[in-house]
Amino acid sequence: MRRVGFAVLVLMATVAQAARAQASPSEPWFSVMLPPPVVYHELEVLSERPAAPAVVPTGEERFTELAGASMQRDLATIVDFAKESRRTREVGDGGIWGRITGFPSGNRTIEWATEQFRRAGIRDVELQSFSQAANAGITLPVSWEVRVLGDAAFGAGTRDVVLESAMPLSDPDLHPEGIIAPLVYVGTATPAELARVDVRGKVAVQKAIPQAHTVFIRDPVGPRAQDLLERGAVAVLTVIDLPGNLRVNDMGCGSGPCFNLGGRDGLFLEQILSAAAERGTPDAVRVRLRLDNERFAGLASHNGVAVIPGTSRPDEYIVLNAHADSWFDGAGDNGDGLAVLVALARHFARRDVRMERSVVFVASAGHHSAGLSGPGNFVAMNPDIVENAVLFVNLEHTAQRNITPARTAHEDGYREWTMDTGESPIVGGLTNMAPFLEDRIQRGIERYGTNFVSGPNTTASGEGGTYSRTGVPVFTTIQGPPMYHTTGEVLEMVSTPGMERMARFMAWYVREVSKAPAASIDPN
Ligand SMILES: [Zn+2]
Numbered sequence: 001m002r003r004v005g006f007a008v009l010v011l012m013a014t015v016a017q018a019a020r021a022q023a024s025p026s027e028p029w030f031s032v033m034l035p036p037p038v039v040y041h042e043l044e045v046l047s048e049r050p051a052a053p054a055v056v057p058t059g060e061e062r063f064t065e066l067a068g069a070s071m072q073r074d075l076a077t078i079v080d081f082a083k084e085s086r087r088t089r090e091v092g093d094g095g096i097w098g099r100i101t102g103f104p105s106g107n108r109t110i111e112w113a114t115e116q117f118r119r120a121g122i123r124d125v126e127l128q129s130f131s132q133a134a135n136a137g138i139t140l141p142v143s144w145e146v147r148v149l150g151d152a153a154f155g156a157g158t159r160d161v162v163l164e165s166a167m168p169l170s171d172p173d174l175h176p177e178g179i180i181a182p183l184v185y186v187g188t189a190t191p192a193e194l195a196r197v198d199v200r201g202k203v204a205v206q207k208a209i210p211q212a213h214t215v216f217i218r219d220p221v222g223p224r225a226q227d228l229l230e231r232g233a234v235a236v237l238t239v240i241d242l243p244g245n246l247r248v249n250d251m252g253c254g255s256g257p258c259f260n261l262g263g264r265d266g267l268f269l270e271q272i273l274s275a276a277a278e279r280g281t282p283d284a285v286r287v288r289l290r291l292d293n294e295r296f297a298g299l300a301s302h303n304g305v306a307v308i309p310g311t312s313r314p315d316e317y318i319v320l321n322a323h324a325d326s327w328f329d330g331a332g333d334n335g336d337g338l339a340v341l342v343a344l345a346r347h348f349a350r351r352d353v354r355m356e357r358s359v360v361f362v363a364s365a366g367h368h369s370a371g372l373s374g375p376g377n378f379v380a381m382n383p384d385i386v387e388n389a390v391l392f393v394n395l396e397h398t399a400q401r402n403i404t405p406a407r408t409a410h411e412d413g414y415r416e417w418t419m420d421t422g423e424s425p426i427v428g429g430l431t432n433m434a435p436f437l438e439d440r441i442q443r444g445i446e447r448y449g450t451n452f453v454s455g456p457n458t459t460a461s462g463e464g465g466t467y468s469r470t471g472v473p474v475f476t477t478i479q480g481p482p483m484y485h486t487t488g489e490v491l492e493m494v495s496t497p498g499m500e501r502m503a504r505f506m507a508w509y510v511r512e513v514s515k516a517p518a519a520s521i522d523p524n
Helices: 002-023 068-087 104-119 214-230 263-278 331-348 374-381 383-387 435-448 461-468 496-514
Strands: 124-131 137-148 179-185 203-208 235-240 258-261 286-297 300-308 313-323 357-364 389-396 401-409 415-423 427-430 474-478
Touching (some): 068 331, 068 496, 104 331, 124 374, 313 331, 331 389, 331 496, 435 496, 474 496
Antiparallel strands (some): 124 300
């Protein structure tokens, strides 16, 4: 009898314990590990092997201005303009920073590049100023918060968690009290997944996994966020599954409130929502969203323009452009392109390197700040050059290293990322696909090992698109890599030999184009 009574007691105690565990886990947040604090300007990727060295063909060793080390120093200077923007809280609470055209960070970067053109010995150097049209302005988020609301039912001591990687994407401010609503996880938000989910009145959490190019997931991510809003979601959180806990200023979602979240914050949400679902309370976890935007108008900026006259055809121009603006540190977008441009200006300013045609360098105000377009103002302010240009070259995102998920995963489920020794794929877009120009791209790849994607294409990007409207052929080098428009685009993400590969490739390419007949450059 006593033995049976003991067994019953033990059984009852076990049931009571299980019931308590169900009612309230002993650890906060269902015992899920909290996301780590966000650290800025730090590499979030494993990097043990150095980047593959640049190839220097015989006879080109003397072009030391194209060596990676000097571009690396310039890149550090360029990234510092952005870091300063964060230190000084140039915009609002300092949650977004960069080299922002119209703000001191962006304008000083262009002034610095212009000074480098002068120091290279180029005589014809000009800072061409312009200001925003009366009706133009840019809206930037100045203050925001995504706060997951704690509840003792999720475990004793469960406190609110602020998701520090949150990045707002929508223009309208939220009500001063913000939005408070339950979260619902919708996977990748395909119609098949949404067929069984009711998002009405809830904040939908969708997940996006960038592959080699983050820029290529704008579609479907943006339209799917819009679809979620149309189905009745009050807001959308998009987890951009990238290394660490990065802030991502891209994608967008149209009309409603949307925020991006970094990989670690996303993993936390995924795990607590799974835990809540397993306990039969899928709608229990709530979030509070807050957002204030500000419109900035009446801004002014400039392009830095330098011209090196050609020896035999000075009235024909090859124009090399790199935009100076960035979101966040922007080492890859477009610090590396600007560093390559400055190195090329030093190269073509050499007395022993003379081109038949004139070569023009544009440190461009870029394309992030509405009403202050770098290419648009260059075209408007330099009709003589544009009319007699034979080729525009747009150096954009030229040497960011490639990354892939690493083999090992942490015990909390987070998977580390690791670097390749090479660059992430570079799109080599040529608007007119002229056989001569394509042939020289191919020969350049063979000479220098630049990692262009396979196959000719006409990609012109935001910056190159404006130039292409002039009817002049445009050659664009552009990566849309994983760290594109994120806080992960730090100095160490850029390959020093990668910049050298691109600079030596482009120096050779421009030399080839400079001596070619006009009919080869543009047969149409
Ligand atoms: Zn760019």
